[in-house]
Amino acid sequence: MEKIFSYLIDKYSGVGKNFIDAFLIFLFGWYGIKILIHFIVKMMNRSHIDPIVINFVKSIIHIGLKIILLITVIAQLGVPVTSFVAVLTTAGAAIVLGLQDSMKGIVSGIVILFAKPFVKGDIIEVNTYIGKIQEIQLLYTILMTFDNKMVVIPNNELASSTFVNYSHEDKRRVDMTIDIHYHNDVELAKKLIMNVINQHPYTLKEPLVYVRVSEYRENSIAISLRVWTETEHYYDLKDDLTEQIKKAFDREGIVIPYSQLDVHVHNSDETQN
Known part of the structure; x- marks a missing residue:
């Protein structure tokens, strides 16, 4: 044993x-x-x-x-x-x-998350779409347009394309061009535009506001304006200026020309015969 x-x-x-x-x-x-x-x-x-x-x-x-x-x-x-x-x-x-394509998307997602060319909440423009970044995933980035449409963009496509980040800086410049009729007083029009800009609460004092005649067009004089504002107020300021400048012009008789077609009918003896 x-x-x-x-x-x-x-x-x-x-x-x-x-x-x-x-x-x-x-x-x-x-x-x-x-x-x-x-x-x-x-x-x-x-x-x-x-x-x-x-x-x-x-x-x-x-x-x-x-x-x-x-x-x-x-x-x-x-x-x-x-x-x-x-x-x-x-x-x-x-x-x-x-999973080769998926791995490319994952690598691109990691690159985006580390490099941070944009973050959640930024407003970007890519492939004709403009909207706010809703979510950044490993494979996809979700963009919400201003009319509330969800756009799903593969990260490998986003990482290899050119896009514009409108939220990257704290300040943005509003660029606009206003046309007035040749018979109007240019200095008065510029003064009205400056008054509207300076009275708006979203207008930044620095850099200085720019209002100058920029072009003589076929049927109008073009006045360009450039005004800086905080990025979050960009669209509000632009829309307000568009509306308020038109009201100021109407009060002072400044005419904004528009395309029109005049048709003249000639009635002659030969036409009647």
């Missing part, structure tokens, strides 16, 4: 030790991964990185470290892992090839 126990102990003592070592590696590795991920997430939060990027990086590190832990545990048990690693590599390559 003692010989049998001795034989079993000699035969399986190595196996038992491997199981214990594998269990300890799994246990410490599992909790070590949690601690490491918690530390990495904490560091990224301190760097004010976008939460979408943090969650993505957290998922990639979590999956990668657990795969490494699994391979280590299997190797500790004495199981050959060469073929296992080869299968994982082949499967990973196949998945990457199959």
Whole structure:
């Protein structure tokens, strides 16, 4: 009997030790991964990185470290892992090839979130669309137009295209051109425009307001105006100036010309014959 126990102990003592070592590696590795991920997430939060990027990086590190832990545990048990690693590599390559377009979108999304050419709430113009950034995801950016239409733009397309960010700076310049009739008093028209601009609460005193004659057109004199305002008040100021300048012109008899066609009918004796 003692010989049998001795034989079993000699035969399986190595196996038992491997199981214990594998269990300890799994246990410490599992909790070590949690601690490491918690530390990495904490560091990224301190760097004010976008939460979408943090969650993505957290998922990639979590999956990668657990795969490494699994391979280590299997190797500790004495199981050959060469073929296992080869299968994982082949499967990973196949998945990457199959999701090639999606991976491009993810990479573009990460670039946008890190570079921050725009952030949530910015007003941008891209591909004939103008609207406010509603959400930036890893694959798509959601744009809400001013008439409340949702535009979904793939990040790889957005990252490779030219767009205009109207909210990047704190101040914007309102550029307008007002046409008046040749018979009107130019100086009076300029004075009325300046009065409307200076009385508006959204007008900034610096840089200085610009009101000058810019062009002599076929049927009108063009007066250009440039006035600075805070970005959030841009559209309000532009619309108010358009409306209030017209009212000021009407009060003082300044005429804004418009295209018209005069038709003259001549009645001659030859036509009657």
